[in-house]
Amino acid sequence: MKVISHGIVNGIIEDKYGKRGSHFNEFGMSTYSLPFEVLDAPEGTKSFALLLEDKDAFQVNGGFSWIHWVAANITRTKIEENESQTATDFVQGVNTWNFKQSSPENKKLTAFYGGMAPPDAPHIYELHVYALDCLLDLENGFLMNHMYRQMDGHILEQYTLKGEYSN
Secondary structure (H helix, E strand, O other): OEEEOOOEEOOEEOHHHEOOOOOEOOOOOEOOOOOEEEEOOOOOOOEEEEEEEEHHHHOOOOOOOEEEEEEEEEOOOEEOOOHHHHOOOOEEEOOOHHHHOOOOOOHHHOOOOOOEOOOOOOEEEEEEEEEEOOOOOOOOOEOHHHHHHHHOOOEEEEEEEEEEEOO
């Protein structure tokens, strides 16, 4: 299995998918999601799940990775740009912006893609895509750890696509 994205050119994530883009929510969070396509999914794949994280945020996020996007029950191999905002055929969990800009009670504003905004230096972002042999029992606004618990024993294959976004 391989994952590609026309939003990552020569290892660089295009500006429009982060803080230099033009789509933001009321907290200033970039909402224009990165496109990607899964190639050569393993036999028996029923759905895909994803996690977009920034491990370089460790220094500025109190010792934790920053979660930019978490989604599950994706039943197609291609996600177009901004489909985090427009698609209704998969579920999305809350991102770290939920806890930094909003509040845990207001999941509506952060249960989708929250773009890149590195404050200190260029950061490397990792899009982890998992091919699963099932659908997960999750609803919009789920927490990442709930997805990982349900994926246990159901991952057929996984792939990580990396890209850099500058500050």
